[in-house]
Amino acid sequence: MAAAVLVLSVAGCTGDNDTTPAGEASTAAAPTGGSGVVDVVARLEPSVVTIQTSEGLGSGVVYRANGIIVTNQHVVGSAKQVKVAFADGTQANGQVTGSDEVTDLAVVRVQRTGLPAVTVRQDLPKPGETALAIGSPLGFENTVTEGIISGVGRQIPASTTGGRPLVDLIQTDAAISPGNSGGALIDDRGRLVGLNEAYIPPSAGAVSLGFAIPSSTVVDVADQLLSTGTVAHPYLGVSLVTLTGDIAQSLGMKVNTGALIRQVQSGSPAASAGLQPGDVIVTFNGTDVATVGDIYAALRKVDPGTAVTLGINRGGSQSQVKLTLGTLSR
Structure with missing residues (x-):
């Protein structure tokens, strides 16, 4: 095989x-x-x-x-x-x-x-x-x-x-x-x-x-x-799902695309920045986010410890959240 x-x-x-x-x-x-x-x-x-x-x-x-x-x-x-x-x-x-x-x-x-x-x-x-x-x-x-x-x-x-x-x-x-x-x-x-x-x-x-x-x-x-036996990846500390029109409609959300936060890990950069389950990430450093893949692609382009700005939609209201990415070694 x-x-x-x-x-x-x-x-x-x-x-x-x-x-x-x-x-x-x-x-x-x-x-x-x-x-x-x-x-x-x-x-x-x-x-x-x-x-x-x-x-x-x-x-x-x-x-x-x-x-x-x-x-x-x-x-x-x-x-x-x-x-x-x-x-x-x-x-x-x-x-x-x-x-x-x-x-x-x-x-x-x-x-x-x-x-x-x-x-x-x-x-x-x-x-x-x-x-x-x-x-x-x-x-x-x-x-x-x-x-x-x-x-x-x-x-x-x-x-x-x-x-x-x-x-x-x-x-x-x-x-x-x-x-x-x-x-x-x-x-x-x-x-x-x-x-x-x-x-x-x-x-x-x-x-x-x-x-x-x-x-x-x-x-x-x-x-x-x-060099080290491991690879350092930038760490946000959230569990995400791609927001579709059907999911948005079923949850009564006012935004139809983005990366929906399902969970926020305690003590993570996301938690420290005040992100919450139900928030939708719609931009990453000014670039539109339509899917979870967009988040992973954006993270691959930055290093751990980098300060980034996320565009967040929470209950229909848009805001900008700044945070510093952590390090995840595997």
Whole structure:
């Protein structure tokens, strides 16, 4: 069974920035010029691995030459030890050194050096750019699919994922299937732009709807996991639900969209700011909030300890609430 979750099958700038992981020289992804996709794939394939657990398999990407691999948290699950298969046919035992459920990212370490680490592109790709997905769908190692970047800043609601909403994703029509999770989404110069995360299957009426975690998020989370073993997330301290017209009507509310606060955690930044169950968050630092996903996306763009301003609708009256976000480590 390939690592995936159905119904959504879990398998956000401008510029031209190239970076490699700190302290590591990349051996795998220099710009290609006019040499074409074939050459890009030939050089990138050794940087993509297959990860196997007792529950199934997925993919991973060599992040640092000294044995550091990044993948999805849902690929490794609760496992502490995994098998890592490389493009040259060799295998190694891997230790899961850290994982983060919020961003669905994990770090695996193998006792090998001189691995071909990817070059990471940290600026977002633009819609229409070439996208190549490399991974192990259904166990077919180093499978390559080609498409384009279909969109950026995408959100998939919690009602579809069955858990937390997925936010700030890259959308691509490069085919992504079970087992692609944790594999590489690269541009036509061989730079990692994202880690393949999920797809919406044809049974849901979708055609070529795949999603990846932006490489900037991958770098941020992986470096935190390698440094401290945990990831610090900004903490608001509320339980939220997306306010729909039906919910608003049933509760007799005078606002129809936003993030409805169901619970406020005692001692949290939200509690200290006086937020209450029944309040509706309608803006975050001046940006409109229509869904819970908008809140998660906004939180991903700020650091713990940041002062923010929330637009609140309480009983039909609008107000501005300022608070300082806390820190949640996972």
